[in-house]
Amino acid sequence: xxxIMIYAEQTNYKLRKASxxxxxxxxxxxxxxxLQVTALVVGAECNEVIKEIGRCGVRDILVMEGQExxxxxxxxxxxxxxxxxxxxxxxxxxxxxxxxxxxxxxxxGGKLGWxxxxxxxxxxxxxxxxxxxxxxxxKALAQIAGNGQKPLIVxxxxxxxxxxxxSPVEPVVSKGVxxxxxxxxxxxxxxxxxxxxxxGKTPPLTEADIIVSGxxxxxxxxxxxxxxxxxxxxxxxxxASRAAVDAGWREHQYQVGQTGKTVSPSLYIACxxxxxxxxxxxxxxxxxxxxxxxxxxxxxxxxxxxxxxxxALKILPILTAELKKHLKQTQ
Amino acid sequence: xxxxVLVKQTFDTEARITLxxxxxxCDKDVNRITNPYDEFALEEAVRIKEKNGAEVVAITLGTEExxxxxxxxxxxxxxxxxxxxxxxxxxxxxxxxxHYLSQVIKxxxxxxxxxxxxxxxxxxxxxxxxxxxxxxxxxxxxNVVTKLQLQDEMVECEREGDGVSEIISLKLPALxxxxxxxxxxxxxxxxxxxxxxxxxxxxxxxxxxxxxxPYTLVKKFYLPVSKGAGKIVVDEGGNSVGELMAFFTEKRFx
Amino acid sequence: xxxxxxxxxxxxxxxxxxxARKEVAPLTQELDKKAEFPWKNYKQAAxxxxxxxxxxxxxxxxxxxxxxxxxAIEELAWASASVADSIMLVEALTYxxxxxxxxEQQQKWIPPLVNAEILGSFAVTEPNAGTDAASxxxxxxxxxxxxxxxxxxxxxxxxxxxxxxIVFAVTDKEKxxxxxxxxxxxxxxxxxxxxxxxxxxxxxxxxxxxxxIMEDVRVPKENVLGKVGEGFKMAMKCLDNGRIAIAxxxxxxxxxxxxxxxxxxxxxxxxxxxxANFQATxxxxxxxxxxxxxxxxxxxxAAFLKxxxxxxxxxxxxxxxxxxxxxxRAANEAVQIHGGYGYTKDxxxxxxxxxxxxxxxxxxxxxxxxxxxARHVYNESE
Numbered sequence: 001x002x003x004i005m006i007y008a009e010q011t012n013y014k015l016r017k018a019s020x021x022x023x024x025x026x027x028x029x030x031x032x033x034x035l036q037v038t039a040l041v042v043g044a045e046c047n048e049v050i051k052e053i054g055r056c057g058v059r060d061i062l063v064m065e066g067q068e069x070x071x072x073x074x075x076x077x078x079x080x081x082x083x084x085x086x087x088x089x090x091x092x093x094x095x096x097x098x099x100x101x102x103x104x105x106x107x108x109g110g111k112l113g114w115x116x117x118x119x120x121x122x123x124x125x126x127x128x129x130x131x132x133x134x135x136x137x138x139k140a141l142a143q144i145a146g147n148g149q150k151p152l153i154v155x156x157x158x159x160x161x162x163x164x165x166x167s168p169v170e171p172v173v174s175k176g177v178x179x180x181x182x183x184x185x186x187x188x189x190x191x192x193x194x195x196x197x198x199x200g201k202t203p204p205l206t207e208a209d210i211i212v213s214g215x216x217x218x219x220x221x222x223x224x225x226x227x228x229x230x231x232x233x234x235x236x237x238x239x240a241s242r243a244a245v246d247a248g249w250r251e252h253q254y255q256v257g258q259t260g261k262t263v264s265p266s267l268y269i270a271c272x273x274x275x276x277x278x279x280x281x282x283x284x285x286x287x288x289x290x291x292x293x294x295x296x297x298x299x300x301x302x303x304x305x306x307x308x309x310x311x312a313l314k315i316l317p318i319l320t321a322e323l324k325k326h327l328k329q330t331q
Numbered sequence: 332x333x334x335x336v337l338v339k340q341t342f343d344t345e346a347r348i349t350l351x352x353x354x355x356x357c358d359k360d361v362n363r364i365t366n367p368y369d370e371f372a373l374e375e376a377v378r379i380k381e382k383n384g385a386e387v388v389a390i391t392l393g394t395e396e397x398x399x400x401x402x403x404x405x406x407x408x409x410x411x412x413x414x415x416x417x418x419x420x421x422x423x424x425x426x427x428x429x430h431y432l433s434q435v436i437k438x439x440x441x442x443x444x445x446x447x448x449x450x451x452x453x454x455x456x457x458x459x460x461x462x463x464x465x466x467x468x469x470x471x472x473x474n475v476v477t478k479l480q481l482q483d484e485m486v487e488c489e490r491e492g493d494g495v496s497e498i499i500s501l502k503l504p505a506l507x508x509x510x511x512x513x514x515x516x517x518x519x520x521x522x523x524x525x526x527x528x529x530x531x532x533x534x535x536x537x538x539x540x541x542x543x544x545p546y547t548l549v550k551k552f553y554l555p556v557s558k559g560a561g562k563i564v565v566d567e568g569g570n571s572v573g574e575l576m577a578f579f580t581e582k583r584f585x
Numbered sequence: 586x587x588x589x590x591x592x593x594x595x596x597x598x599x600x601x602x603x604x605a606r607k608e609v610a611p612l613t614q615e616l617d618k619k620a621e622f623p624w625k626n627y628k629q630a631a632x633x634x635x636x637x638x639x640x641x642x643x644x645x646x647x648x649x650x651x652x653x654x655x656x657a658i659e660e661l662a663w664a665s666a667s668v669a670d671s672i673m674l675v676e677a678l679t680y681x682x683x684x685x686x687x688x689e690q691q692q693k694w695i696p697p698l699v700n701a702e703i704l705g706s707f708a709v710t711e712p713n714a715g716t717d718a719a720s721x722x723x724x725x726x727x728x729x730x731x732x733x734x735x736x737x738x739x740x741x742x743x744x745x746x747x748x749x750x751i752v753f754a755v756t757d758k759e760k761x762x763x764x765x766x767x768x769x770x771x772x773x774x775x776x777x778x779x780x781x782x783x784x785x786x787x788x789x790x791x792x793x794x795x796x797x798i799m800e801d802v803r804v805p806k807e808n809v810l811g812k813v814g815e816g817f818k819m820a821m822k823c824l825d826n827g828r829i830a831i832a833x834x835x836x837x838x839x840x841x842x843x844x845x846x847x848x849x850x851x852x853x854x855x856x857x858x859x860x861a862n863f864q865a866t867x868x869x870x871x872x873x874x875x876x877x878x879x880x881x882x883x884x885x886x887a888a889f890l891k892x893x894x895x896x897x898x899x900x901x902x903x904x905x906x907x908x909x910x911x912x913x914r915a916a917n918e919a920v921q922i923h924g925g926y927g928y929t930k931d932x933x934x935x936x937x938x939x940x941x942x943x944x945x946x947x948x949x950x951x952x953x954x955x956x957x958x959a960r961h962v963y964n965e966s967e
Binding site for chain 2: 292307
């Protein structure tokens with residue numbers, strides 16, 4: 001029996017999509033394989049999240065509730081996860097490779113004396129689990145395992161695991177003992193302010209199911225509104241190539257590529273992006289790629305499932321209008 | 332003030348990746364560069380030095396080619412460098428790497444005020460070493476920082492979360508990993524390249540350090556299967572949109 | 586014998602390469618279209634110390650050797666021949682000032698030139714005296730404390746905007762070029778000094794090139810550069826140095842042509858496969874790559890000899906001849922590999938095709954290079 005503990009991350013009292021994917025994936029795997037799956041929830045108010053975890057097919061839930069978890073503090077959260085993991089002694093502790101997951105995984109590993117493999121996109125179960133992780137920004141892949149002596153912490157890239165259809169279960173909750181941090185709450189790390197950056201409904205790039213992305217061919221920052229309009233219709237996030245970011249048209253946090261975000265959406269629409277190796281590295285794991293570019297020789301067409309040789313500035317408004325029309329008809 | 336900067340040699344981001352007959356990553360003839368994120372860390376350290384005065388020490392762990400990365404750090408303005416020589420490559424176990432780096436820092440560099448590093452390396456995309464080091468050294472860590480300011484015994488950071496930015500104050504000594512956008516790294520000037528030649532690089536062979544086992548092992552490497560080109564249409568006056576809509580429908584995006 | 590660069594040379598090259606590829610190349614196509622001087626890159630290069638690299642420390646330099654200098658020019662020219670050319674001009678001017686100038690002249694002119702605060706010109710060529718320097722018509726006649734300069738210089742880089750120019754003029758017709766020509770520092774604002782309108786150039790269109798016209802320009806005696814009558818020798822010395830640089834510039838263009846061709850031929854699909862799979866393409870690439878390697882060796886050999894303080898005129902001429910002919914061939918083949926695309930301004934090779942031509946012409950035409958080489962070869966055989 002392999003013991004898996006999944007840290008179920010939440011934002012605004014809701015389970016994050018990336019965690020949902022992991023919980024569902026393992027609950028389905030556990031139906032056929034000797035796996036014991038437990039979810040760990042840490043938060044100020046966890047009822048909603050517990051229900052959602054049940055819907056992901058995971059029954060056993062360890063909950064640590066407390067006001068100290070209201071706002072994110074890496075040390076406090078890491079302490080709680082360490083406590084939960086020490087109590088349960090899993091073989092694998094799995095987190096989503098989100099900003100939070102990335103931030104706390106090595107801290108937890110450091111405290112517990114465990115190793116860590118991050119940003120995995122697939123896994124294989126034989127006697128043990130082995131993990132597949134892209135290296136050199138997806139230009140190669142590595143299959144990685146623990147050393148067999150110590151438990152392993154794993155972070156899983158959002159959108160990467162095979163989609164599954166888990167069977168809901170009634171959660172069984174046990175309360176964890178929250179670690180005592182009295183007199184040591186801040187550990188030299190004081191959160192002063194949180195500023196929300198994403199406005200409206202746009203999902204974060206790394207979790208978006210659809211991404212509409214623009215490059216040098218967009219000609220200027222003013223034309224990104226065309227991408228935003230299309231994104232709104234599709235419920236997509238807007239990304240940019242390095243050329244567009246370097247030109248100052250978009251902020252760096254929207255850059256897709258080797259020195260930006262690595263994304264794995266279901267659909268990636270590249271507009272006016274030539275497809276430099278740097279860019280391809282960041283989005284080549286997208287399941288479907290649509291490319292619009294004036295240059296028929298642009299390398300992006302090599303990996304595109306559907307390519308249009310043409311001017312994105314002219315095609316985008318027509319596409320957005322068509323999609324709007326389509327949506328109206330189907331509603 | 333003493334600032335340590337962790338720098339890593341990585342393959343050039345333009346490099347093509349191939350496997351040799353043993354299934355290992357071919358590293359012959361691959362141009363090495365400083366991990367681009369570490370250049371932001373170096374630049375930030377040098378700016379602090381120029382503004383407030385500080386000693387900047389660049390530290391790397393890895394093969395002999397790492398010297399190039401350290402010379403670049405010195406040419407950008409670091410005062411001296413430490414090279415932990417080892418045949419561990421850029422894909423080695425992160426916890427193990429952190430163990431060795433921490434050991435050296437705990438030794439002669441224990442009086443540091445600030446450690447700066449890139450938040451991630453472009454080769455293994457792991458983003459783990461700084462987290463481990465913060466635990467081994469028991470110092471606070473702010474990750475993925477886009478703005479940084481020193482204030483008395485504190486360093487104030489603006490960090491990137493998922494959809495939020497957070498303002499954080501760390502008590503020194505502390506570790507901060509930086510994100511693109513924090514600055515524009517300088518090119519070393521001709522003069523500074525010459526000056527870098529005279530700056531010291533201390534070599535520490537990894538065998539001199541207390542050993543540790545790797546916690547993760549690479550079973551094998553493989554190359555992604557390219558999926559082959561799809562359908563290409565040439566647009567004339569927007570006529571391609573209909574075909575694209577059909578494609579969306581077929582793929583069930585709409 | 587060792588063909589490796591030393592660590593310093595490698596670091597210089599890497600720095601200039603990074604700068605050229607990240608800062609220069611993205612602006613080049615646009616500046617070429619607008620025929621605008623690359624001010625931003627020029628000032629950046631000054632800040633990085635590239636404009637002063639061969640000078641001693643007191644003038645902001647690092648006394649870089651000739652191989653480092655050739656490497657820097659090659660890397661710059663890969664991104665923009667215009668930028669490389671502008672920087673080579675500063676090197677020529679500061680070389681003359683530093684080698685022949687008085688302390689006052691050096692202190693007055695070298696710092697603003699290498700800091701990119703002012704632009705300078707190097708004025709030898711005339712409408713009727715190109716290769717044939719002996720027929721120089723610009724005259725300088727001593728009148729009291731001043732020389733009075735009359736004449737027109739043609740195809741002068743920076744002339745329409747220069748703050749200063751080193752002008753070569755005939756001071757003694759009887760003596761001919763050797764002994765009869767003198768160099769003067771002519772300053773902007775001197776009465777009688779004017780410039781023609783900028784030429785509409787075929788290539789390297791970001792350069793500002795035009796005539797420099799002198800009508801009774803009174804140049805104070807203190808502005809004589811070097812000794813009276815030494816001008817021809819100085820100009821020839823400059824040309825020898827310049828040939829290595831021009832060769833490196835041509836090499837940079839050829840390398841860019843090759844790199845663009847490789848990239849394009851791997852992307853461009855015809856008959857169901859990338860054209861890189863066809864031998865017709867492969868042979869072109871193989872020729873270019875081989876000749877580029879040969880050119881680089883010739884250039885580094887000439888630079889090496891120069892640094893050893895031994896004669897390098899023949900090798901410099903060979904390097905210039907071979908590299909500039911190569912640049913023209915390589916750019917031509919690159920356009921051919923690009924097909925119709927290469928004939929449009931959207932593609933870098935179109936610019937390379939225009940930028941390369943001048944390298945066969947200036948700093949001594951390739952015909953003159955052959956004369957120089959032949960003279961050396963026959964002399965050696967005696």
